[in-house]
Amino acid sequence: MDTQKALYVFREHLERYIVFNEAEWIVFMQHLTFRTLKKKRYFAEPGIVCKDIGFIVKGAVRYYHIKEGEEITGYFSFENEFVSSYKSYLTQSPSLTYIQALEDTELVGISHKDMQLMLNNPMLAYKMERFGRLVAEHYLICYEDRVSSFITKTPEERYLDLLNTGRDILQRMPQHYIAHYLGITPVSLSRIRRRILV
Amino acid sequence: MDTQKALYVFREHLERYIVFNEAEWIVFMQHLTFRTLKKKRYFAEPGIVCKDIGFIVKGAVRYYHIKEGEEITGYFSFENEFVSSYKSYLTQSPSLTYIQALEDTELVGISHKDMQLMLNNPMLAYKMERFGRLVAEHYLICYEDRVSSFITKTPEERYLDLLNTGRDILQRMPQHYIAHYLGITPVSLSRIRRRILV
DNA sequence: TCAAAACGTTAACAAAAGATAAGGAATTTG
DNA sequence: CAAATTCCTTATCTTTTGTTAACGTTTTGA
Numbered sequence: 001m002d003t004q005k006a007l008y009v010f011r012e013h014l015e016r017y018i019v020f021n022e023a024e025w026i027v028f029m030q031h032l033t034f035r036t037l038k039k040k041r042y043f044a045e046p047g048i049v050c051k052d053i054g055f056i057v058k059g060a061v062r063y064y065h066i067k068e069g070e071e072i073t074g075y076f077s078f079e080n081e082f083v084s085s086y087k088s089y090l091t092q093s094p095s096l097t098y099i100q101a102l103e104d105t106e107l108v109g110i111s112h113k114d115m116q117l118m119l120n121n122p123m124l125a126y127k128m129e130r131f132g133r134l135v136a137e138h139y140l141i142c143y144e145d146r147v148s149s150f151i152t153k154t155p156e157e158r159y160l161d162l163l164n165t166g167r168d169i170l171q172r173m174p175q176h177y178i179a180h181y182l183g184i185t186p187v188s189l190s191r192i193r194r195r196i197l198v
Numbered sequence: 199m200d201t202q203k204a205l206y207v208f209r210e211h212l213e214r215y216i217v218f219n220e221a222e223w224i225v226f227m228q229h230l231t232f233r234t235l236k237k238k239r240y241f242a243e244p245g246i247v248c249k250d251i252g253f254i255v256k257g258a259v260r261y262y263h264i265k266e267g268e269e270i271t272g273y274f275s276f277e278n279e280f281v282s283s284y285k286s287y288l289t290q291s292p293s294l295t296y297i298q299a300l301e302d303t304e305l306v307g308i309s310h311k312d313m314q315l316m317l318n319n320p321m322l323a324y325k326m327e328r329f330g331r332l333v334a335e336h337y338l339i340c341y342e343d344r345v346s347s348f349i350t351k352t353p354e355e356r357y358l359d360l361l362n363t364g365r366d367i368l369q370r371m372p373q374h375y376i377a378h379y380l381g382i383t384p385v386s387l388s389r390i391r392r393r394i395l396v
Numbered sequence: 397t398c399a400a401a402a403c404g405t406t407a408a409c410a411a412a413a414g415a416t417a418a419g420g421a422a423t424t425t426g
Numbered sequence: 427c428a429a430a431t432t433c434c435t436t437a438t439c440t441t442t443t444g445t446t447a448a449c450g451t452t453t454t455g456a
Contacts, residue, residue: 065346065349065350067350072349072350074345074346074349074350075345086335086338086339086342087339087342087343090335090338090339091339096346097346125324126323126324126327129324129327129328129331130327130331132331132335133327133328133330133331133334136331136334136335136338137284137288137330137334139338140284140288140334140337140338140341141284141285141288141289143338143341143342143344143345144284144285144341145285146341146345147272147273147341147344147345147348148263148272148294148295150345150348150381151263151270151272151378151379151381152263152265152270152272154412155412155413156412174432174433174434175433175434176432176433176434180349181349183348183349184413184414185413185414185415186433186434186435187413187414187415187416187434187435187436188412188413188414189434190434190435190436191412191413191435191436192412193434193435194435194436352442353442353443354442372402372403372404373403373404374402374403374404382443382444383443383444383445384403384404384405385404385405385406385443385444385445385446386442386443386444387404388404388405388406389405389406389442389443390442391404391405392405392406397456398455398456399454399455399456400453400454400455400456401452401453401454401455402451402452402453402454403450403451403452403453404449404450404451404452405448405449405450405451406447406448406449407446407447407448407449408445408446408447409444409445409446410443410444410445410446411442411443411444411445412441412442412443412444413440413441413442413443414439414440414441414442415438415439415440415441416437416438416439416440417436417437417438418435418436418437419434419435419436420433420434420435421432421433421434421435422431422432422433422434423430423431423432423433424429424430424431424432425428425429425430425431426427426428426429426430
């Protein structure tokens with residue numbers, strides 16, 4: 001996908017949050033970067049400040065930690081979603097997680113520095129605050145649902161939920177990633193699947 | 199605590215996010231309500247749209263679901279924190295959880311309607327967008343940490359974390375609430391505590 | 397103030413999950 | 427294309443958690 005097309009797709013999806021007029025869009029665009037993250041390359045790494053928030057035009061990433069030598073995959077992002085190590089990006093402190101491309105992934109990025117410039121640019125400030133608010137609220141809601149599922153549901157129930165709503169994750173992610181995403185081991189998920197079949 | 203004092207405390211803490219000049223503050227104040235929620239009364243209930251976001255001046259609340267006849271406490275808010283059934287408030291859809299006062303609790307509230315009025319009032323719009331963004335980002339980070347603890351930590355590790363950082367929760371909440379907050383049963387938490395002592 | 401309810405611990409047993417290892421199928425990669 | 431790696435399942439055994447119930451203590455509230 002070329003840069004023009006990517007920017008067009010981005011603008012299209014952005015309109016869920018804010019609509020720029022042409023003059024604003026031209027300035028906004030100057031603060032964007034377009035890049036391809038090759039498969040297995042990192043968008044974020046522990047100990048390193050995550051400088052960008054990205055919008056995935058094509059591809060997918062996974063978020064993972066390493067615990068006792070093992071990779072624990074906690075989250076995924078796909079096309080038309082944002083990706084960032086949010087805490088690291090928002091506070092400009094070292095990331096705690098890896099974010100890795102699972103396929104060649106094309107991203108429109110906004111660096112923290114450019115975001116600050118736009119938040120301080122009178123022409124864009126209001127819409128950027130609004131944009132930031134709506135995106136943060138969107139993810140706040142996602143996380144609220146997810147925390148609530150850990151509190152009130154068993155792993156088996158979380159898997160059943162995923163069967164209803166997790167099309168992308170189920171179809172595109174290997175099962176051992178999904179297991180960790182649900183908070184259990186791959187062996188345990190395999191057993192849950194067998195239990196459900198009966 | 200009287201209304202004046204409560205508003206003063208609120209303004210003080212708000213300055214973490216935004217600073218109003220006097221003219222703005224006077225208008226902003228007109229969109230606030232001050233009320234006391236008696237112990238055991240509800241700030242939010244399942245099936246009912248949560249109309250307010252509250253700032254707790256004094257007191258504490260717990261968030262809980264009912265599952266198979268049992269109350270599962272998932273979260274708490276204390277003095278100088280916000281309280282809301284966020285998804286319900288942000289989307290004006292029915293709440294999924296109860297939010298109940300654990301003590302007589304004094305709140306400064308902003309109704310969804312008043313928030314919209316302020317977001318559409320040119321005098322306040324920019325600062326309100328910014329306020330909304332910063333609050334949402336704050337809670338986004340809290341939730342990110344919490345999800346990550348469910349993915350990468352055992353219940354015992356989550357309890358040990360709480361011993362380090364959860365002063366308010368540990369000192370003011372009964373242990374069976376804490377257990378559910380950690381995603382386990384009260385019996386299990388009691389065992390973990392014994393394990394740790396040895 | 398006094399009975400009822402709530403709370404935390406413990407015990408016993410059942411159910412689920414974790415750890416480890418083995419084996420076969422599928423996929424990757426040099 | 428062949429070797430290596432990844433992936434999922436299954437089995438075994440251990441550990442942890444869930445469930446239920448009992449008991450004594452503390453707190454609540456009529």
